[in-house]
């Protein structure tokens with residue numbers, strides 16, 4: 001699945017691992033020489049520990065391709081007893097096995113980014129690149145989470161996007177924030193121009209519902225960018 005044979009996988013050292021909130025962990029990895037990817041891409045990742053090397057899962061790089069280190073941000077599903085739960089105890093000095101970069105989410109032009117939960121990761125790389133290129137004007141991020149406690153890197157996103165960074169919560173009453181799923185009326189209010197690009201990433205139902213609503217409101221299939 002990694003697109004790389006076991007021998008071709010790159011073994012990389014974890015240099016730093018910190019929690020961004022109670023369920024999300026950021027890993028900084030030593031970058032293999034010549035390792036390249038485009039913002040929005042990820043790769044299959046396995047933990048280089050006995051019993052875990054064959055259990056590969058896809059994750060997205062959140063660092064810039066030009067950065068000295070690789071960064072991954074991972075939502076941990078502790079009750080699955082799978083790879084992300086195990087990543088909870090992976091720290092500096094441990095190693096991960098990375099497959100070849102892949103992914104269909106890539107920057108195509110100005111537009112709106114709709115992220116559900118950990119679906120923010122491909123957009124982090126793209127937004128950080130646009131910010132670095134001083135080209136963020138004309139882009140909006142709408143990030144849906146269950147509760148305010150699920151948000152991470154809030155300050156950075158606020159600094160980059162200012163009023164074009166919108167948060168919505170599906171399971172919490174927070175004064176000053178909208179509190180429900182993004183619906184058709186929200187989109188009518190939020191989207192001024194249906195000819196721009198729409199970048200979608202998150203749980204399957206989130207992406208499917210947004211796709212349906214945006215197409216219904218006049219977006220074209222070409223303007224939608226999502227993993228699939």
Ligand SMILES: Cc1cc2nc3c(=O)[nH]c(=O)nc-3n(C[C@H](O)[C@H](O)[C@H](O)COP(=O)(O)OP(=O)(O)OC[C@H]3O[C@@H](n4cnc5c(N)ncnc54)[C@H](O)[C@@H]3O)c2cc1C
Pocket residue numbers: 042057058059060061073074075076077079080081082083084085103118121122227
């Ligand atoms: C292209 C791509 C890029 C991704 N990038 C990122 C990223 O950058 N960061 C990130 O955090 N995630 C990312 N993901 C999601 C990530 O791959 C999954 O969260 C991860 O594979 C889960 O692995 P696991 O072994 O912990 O869970 P698994 O056990 O593999 O669970 C996987 C899925 O099975 C179901 N499931 C299994 N057990 C249970 C249970 N007990 N209760 C309910 N449902 C269950 C759920 O649908 C769950 O999502 C990405 C996914 C794709 C496809």
